[in-house]
Amino acid sequence: MNAYEQLVAEAQGRPFAAIVAWPVEHSRSPALHGFWLRQQRIDGHYGRLPVEPRRAALEELVAFLKRTPNARGCNLTLPHKIEIMPLLDRIDPVAKRIGAVNTVVKLPDGTLEGRNTDGFGFLEALKYNAPHWTAASGPVLVLGAGGAARAVVASLIDEGVPELRLVNRTRQSAVDLGVAFTPADGRRIVVGSWHERSELLAGAALLVNTTSLGMKGQPALDIDLAPLPRQAAVYDIVYVPLETGLLAAARARGNRCVDGLGMLLHQGRPGFEAWFGRKVDVSVEQRRVVAADLGA
Incomplete structure (x- = not known):
């Protein structure tokens, strides 16, 4: 089972998003988005997706997001924030000005938009x-x-x-x-x-x-x-x-x-709201949960 098949299996037909990186194991994004999914009682999933820093691998990621009905988008971190941009259907003005994308949202027509919430x-x-x-x-x-x-x-x-x-x-x-x-x-x-x-x-x-x-x-x-x-x-x-x-x-x-944890938590809000359709806030309890996931 490859990484894409594993992510689909974990989602079990539910709407899902994921953090995309290489390597990806260190990411704490599943902890922060998982908190909101539980808090809002949303039957969804947020996972990890290791994607190599090659254009062909990023093309495969884009194709996967487009063809998978319950895929809602993804977050991107090193080393993909710039390289993904030419492969997306559109880049919003903020991300274009910054010159990097950290959030991909699958729009209702199936196209992919790159955003930057950092x-x-x-x-x-x-x-x-x-x-x-x-x-x-x-x-x-x-x-x-x-x-x-x-x-x-x-x-x-x-x-x-x-x-x-x-x-x-x-x-x-x-x-x-x-x-x-x-x-x-x-x-x-x-x-x-x-x-x-x-x-x-x-x-x-x-x-x-x-x-x-x-x-x-x-x-x-x-x-x-x-x-x-x-x-x-x-x-x-x-x-x-x-x-x-x-x-x-x-x-x-x-x-x-x-500290940097607040930025991590707050940058996740716009993506979560776009993927799962629910407004969320950063809370002291969420910070405690993610800090514990960091081992802090």
Whole structure:
């Protein structure tokens, strides 16, 4: 039995979606969507689907979603968020602007639409966990320039942040990110060098780490928080571990902290609502369940 046959067997004729990745075993998406399915008493299924990073494998995924009547769509994570885009029937404007898709929705006519809910999830978690923060609070420093950074930067620009400061270990990637998202209204995007990352915290209202530094199995993020105002918020989108070194250091000096689990939970809401037709909210109980699934 291959992975597609196994997923169909698990669904047992019920409507289903899945997380698609390579590898996929580490994903916690089944825990968060499974919580909503149980909470809403929906007779549905959310599983895992390992798909190799090859165009032919992604073409097979698209064909499977289209031909399987009870398939509702999928989530995508590394390494498929960009490569899937040319194979879909349409890309919504937000995903097109970000340049990546994390959610595929099968529409009533059987076509597939690519969406990106990462920016939505990022902002929803920020507003919930750091309610004192607003776009008008001041400059934001974003570390990293990958796919997650693109969603974060797009959402912050749209929210009205007056100044973005971008820093990446490869400076040219930060330059390219800044060029791609420079707002037309004259608001500033400042690109700094990696060795300037601590200095660029001066006067910032928010620090966001979108790099893998601090993640389990990765080197720690080396940054001096001394220039960061105490009232600033610190957001690390890493969620394994939940309390990264960055967040522990920020919490110790009194900064409001936001971990990556909230973003994971909130980005799942729009996809679930599209697949299963029920409005849902992120709750303390759901966070506890998913954190337990992480072993946190």
